[in-house]
Amino acid sequence: MEEHTTTVDKPATSRRHFIDLLLGVSVVAWLASVAYPIIRYLKPLPQTGSGGPTHLTRDEASKLEQKQFVIVPVSGQRVIVVNVQDRTCAFSAKCTHEGCTVTYLPGQSVIWCPCHDGRFDLNGRVLSGPPPRPLSQYAVNRQPDGGIVISEERA
Amino acid sequence: MQSIDNPTVESSSQKKEPERGAGETASGALRAWLDRRYQLTPLFDFLSHKQVPLGVHWMGWYYLGGITMFFFMVQVVTGVLLLMYYQPGEATAYESIHFLTTKVPFGWLIRSIHSWSAHLMIISLLLHMFSTMMLKAYRPPREVTWVSGYLLFLLTMGFGFSGYLLPWNKLAYFATTVGTNIVRSVPVLGNWLLEVLRGGQDVSINTLYRFFAAHVVILPLAFVAFIGLHLLLIQRQGMAPPLGEKVAPRGMRFFPSFALRDLLLWLACLMVLAALAVFLPYGPGIPGMDWELGDKADPLAPAYPGIKPEWYFLWEYQLLKEFPPHLFGLEGPQLCLFVIGILFVIWALIPWIDRRAYRDKPSPAFSDLGWAAILFLTYLTLMGWDVGAHHDAEQLTSMQEVARVCAWWTLAAGAVVILVRSWRFGHRWFILTGAALLQVILHGLIGVSYLLAGLISFVLAAIAILVLLYFRRSGADAAIST
CATH class of the missing domain: 1.20.5 (Single alpha-helices involved in coiled-coils or other helix-helix interfaces)
Structure with missing residues (x-):
């Protein structure tokens, strides 16, 4: 052509x-x-969680007393609440490595992800293992009546 | 046949249809009827002349593709049966599988066969792929057959991964969380892909719906399309003759000799499958090959130790563990995905990378690459399996201790491979196998980090190959000048 x-x-x-x-x-x-x-x-559509602060239910609070930790949903996210002596703190329960739900080891005072052996201290910082970032922290407020409120605003 | 055995039928049919030949059978008549309409004679001629090459390799390698397809057919049949009871849903997925295995007559058997057949399909597929690789059957003109087989391998992995979540139990929930999270490391599209895959930010019941659609509709359709292409190419080109020969020294007719052997072997596979499904209905009980239903998935329950993917994903799971949090400005999982991506691309393009086989010449380096790949996968898989860990002890075994035990096993396997290859097959090219074993020694026995050990072995292997090429070229130059 x-x-x-x-x-x-x-x-x-x-x-x-x-x-x-x-x-x-x-x-x-x-x-x-x-x-x-x-x-x-x-x-998928964006998650429509309540977004506001979350009060721990009686069950969750008693679980926290017994096991020293409890995992609760806050604005559609998994949050681990840990009770150490006189202090209560809360972090995202989603490991920053591969997203497994973390747990608390009371004996060693560390937050532990069993999937790839990632360890975090009680400020959310990585102690050992492959997680690339610290766990994000949540604010914990103790009410005068003894109730516990977890809110998304970072502490 | 019937008409020959029964002379009365023969004579009566002759009277009614005098145009039919005296020795013509009912099947012959049917064939003639079809042939007049669809001109099938060339196809029948082609199939009756089709041969399987004989005389060089062990013939067993030629059956593996057929066995893989047999297990796929078992998957389709048992999968359709499972579908009649399975109900995807937050309150029904786990419960329906529980009902199926405890109440429905033989429900446990159908699920057990489906699970066993899945694992056996992957084993036969891996053997098929590696034997094709070692025998260089991918060389021209069969490159597209290799690529279509490679895509079938990826689809099979997809089947395994999507099917794992469907019982909606705790183990599957976390294995899927880890497995899907890897997608996040894909550059630019990562987050979008992750959300599309999961149907949300996290693994939820929406993920199950998506995986269900993939497992029972999307993947089967794609699989059937590619298996059609794969078989068409194999039928058109025939099986690969031995390297360096255009035609095999001897042949066996595909119909009926090879096809009947295939059928007999399928029957044997079915027997093995039935025996395994009956005597070990929940798998052999080794991590990654165990389908006890366990607890229902609960996103608010913490993960627990010993969460492992299926055995064929263990090497990736272990590799993820070996990457530090940050390296070269990237996050560990991102870099790990990059490395895995490169390995998969190399594997897909082998027919074009292997230049010697491309020219129909022996390519010992690529046989060695195949064995090095097997040893690399073996070491990671053994570590992922925690071989050598004391599960009963209070204290967890250190990773270094596990690595040492796994290193000894891998080295033993490597030694056997090298000895058999050099004595039985006269192989002399061991650079890549050597590099794989060097990495195992450095990491498992000396305690160098896995990635550094890999880097050292890779660099040494690259230097060795360059030196070899230099001497070979100067040797060739000397031969030309004299």
Whole structure:
């Protein structure tokens, strides 16, 4: 085709190229119009948690007393509340390594992720193991009636 | 056959249809009827001339693809049966599996066969893939067959991963949390991919719905499409003749000789599967190969020690552990995913990387690469399995102690591999196997960190290969000049 292109043929081929280009663009646009709703459909809606501070229930509070820790949902997130002597602290219970739920080892006073042996101290800092970041901290407020409130504002 | 055995039938049919030949059977007539409409003679001719190459390799390697397909067919049948009771849902997924295994007659058997067949399918698939790799059956013109088989391997891993979550038990919940979290390390798209995969920020019942759709619809459709392509290519090109020969010295007819052997072997596989499913209904009880239902998944319960993925993911799980939190400005899991990604890409492109096999010449370096890969995976898997840990003791065994025991096992396996290869097959190329074993020695016995040990072994192997290439080239130059 290219060998036989002459000045006379040029308008015809460029018109053909233009039509081909239009066809290509419309195919891409058509594919995009099919793909876009599917992509939006697959992306989950944002979580609609209550968002506010969470009061520990009586069950959760007694569990905290007995086991020295309890895991509770706060704004749709897992939070570990730890009771050490006179201090109560709360951290995200999601290990920063691979997202397993952490637990508390009262004997060693460390927060421990059993999946890959990550260890955190009671300030959320990494002591050992592969977690790349500290656990984020949650604010703990003791109510005058003895109730415990966990809120998302970082302490 | 019936018409020949029974002369009265023969004579009566002859009277009714005089145009049919005297020796013509019912199946022959059916074939003629089909042939007039669909012109099947060329296809039958092709199939009747199809041969399986014989005379160089052990013939057993040729059966592994068929065995893998057999186990897949078992998966389809048992999977459809499980679907009749399984109900995905927060309050039903775990409960329906519990009901299935405790109340439904033979429900335990169907689930047990499905689980056993899944593991046996992966074992036969891995053997099939590695034997194809060692025999260099991927060389031209069969590169696309290799790639289609590689995609089937990835899909099978997808089946294993998605099916693991469906009983909605505690072990599956955390294994899926760790497994899906790896996706987050994908550059740019990571978070989006993670949310799409999980149906939210965390693993929840939405994840189960998505995995269910993938496990019973998306993956099977994709698998059937690729297995169709894989089989079509194999039928069109035939099985690979031995390296360096265009045609195998001898052959066996595919129909009926090889096909009947295949069927007999499938029957044997079914017997083995049935025996395993009946005598070990919850698996052999080793970590990663155990399907006791256990406790129901609870996102608010802490993970517990001994959370492990299925055995074929253990090497990745262990590799994740070996990466430090930060390295070269990246987070450990990101770098780990990058390394795994590179290894998978190399494996997919082997037909194009192996230039000697490409030219139909022996390529000992790539046989060695296959063995090095096996030893690399063995060492990581053994460590992931905590081989050598004292489970009864109060104190957890240190990782170094586990690494030492695993190192001795891997070195023993490596020694056997090298001896058998050099004595039985006359192999002389051991640089990559040597590098894999050096990493095991440095890490397991001397205590160098896993990544540093890997780096040292990699650099030494690269230097050794460059020196070898230099001497080979100068030797070739000398040969040309004389």
